Amino acid sequence: MRKKIAAANWKMNLSWKEGNELINQLLDRHPAINNGHQVILAVPFPYLTLAAKLIAGRSDFALAAQNCYHLPAGAYTGEVSASMLASIGIKYCVVGHSERREYQQETPAQLADKLQLCFNHAITPIFCCGEPLPIRENGDPSRYVTDQLIASLSSLAPEQIAQLIIAYEPIWAIGTGKTASSAQAQEMHLAIRNYLRDTYGSSIAAEIPILYGGSVKSSNATEIFANPDVDGGLVGGASLIADEFSAIIKALP
Ligand code: PEP
Numbered sequence: 001m002r003k004k005i006a007a008a009n010w011k012m013n014l015s016w017k018e019g020n021e022l023i024n025q026l027l028d029r030h031p032a033i034n035n036g037h038q039v040i041l042a043v044p045f046p047y048l049t050l051a052a053k054l055i056a057g058r059s060d061f062a063l064a065a066q067n068c069y070h071l072p073a074g075a076y077t078g079e080v081s082a083s084m085l086a087s088i089g090i091k092y093c094v095v096g097h098s099e100r101r102e103y104q105q106e107t108p109a110q111l112a113d114k115l116q117l118c119f120n121h122a123i124t125p126i127f128c129c130g131e132p133l134p135i136r137e138n139g140d141p142s143r144y145v146t147d148q149l150i151a152s153l154s155s156l157a158p159e160q161i162a163q164l165i166i167a168y169e170p171i172w173a174i175g176t177g178k179t180a181s182s183a184q185a186q187e188m189h190l191a192i193r194n195y196l197r198d199t200y201g202s203s204i205a206a207e208i209p210i211l212y213g214g215s216v217k218s219s220n221a222t223e224i225f226a227n228p229d230v231d232g233g234l235v236g237g238a239s240l241i242a243d244e245f246s247a248i249i250k251a252l253p
Helices: 016-029 047-056 081-085 096-101 108-120 131-140 142-155 184-202 202-207 219-226 242-250
Strands: 005-009 040-042 061-065 090-095 122-128 165-169 210-212 232-235
Touching: 005 242, 016 047, 016 242, 040 090, 047 061, 081 108, 090 108, 108 122, 108 142, 122 142, 131 142, 142 184, 165 184, 184 202, 184 210, 184 219, 219 232, 219 242, 232 242
Parallel strands: 005 040, 005 232, 040 061, 061 090, 090 122, 122 165, 165 210, 210 232
Antiparallel strands: none
């Protein structure tokens, strides 16, 4: 059975005082997460070790970095490597978020290197993919997303692919308040799973959690998460509000 996951992407938001309060509220409201569900909090780099102290002893809560560098070490001022993350016990890392692809011009080859570095250090990548609006309106979104997967996953071994988490995040739905309809989400998740099945076999494809991201809120989470190929969500804006994210955690099937 695939894990169902509620992942929070705080992006560049919240002071540590606010973040600390938010995590404590979530821990209080969810003394134990049911059914083996996993909550993952992708907090800014400076908060990782602070947040780790708050969730110590709670295996149902984990932390993710929002990024890592595509090279292992060296003179890259301001960057953070996968090995540094591993050295402070971080188990997950978001790779290829559309904001980084757009604002930092991250390339598919760099993303492939980041994925490999994460696996080298036993960090599970949450690999983001998703189409922009013109492709949704006039193109072939499944082809676009499959091409993103081919471009960054092809150099990985099947055993590594089996450890991956994928987040399908249509760019037109991120931070816009527009959500993919439940049917659109399921259609894209199924296309991703079919690609994984055709390329890596049905048992690997069946094991990979595929999260939906794009204006997930308490009001739409239950319907989106109920789809057979949607295994939870990667949540931006709504993850900054305890009531909202708490309801999203409860919406996991
Ligand atoms: C995201 O940043 O991954 C995201 C899905 O953001 P939002 O929920 O705000 O659309």
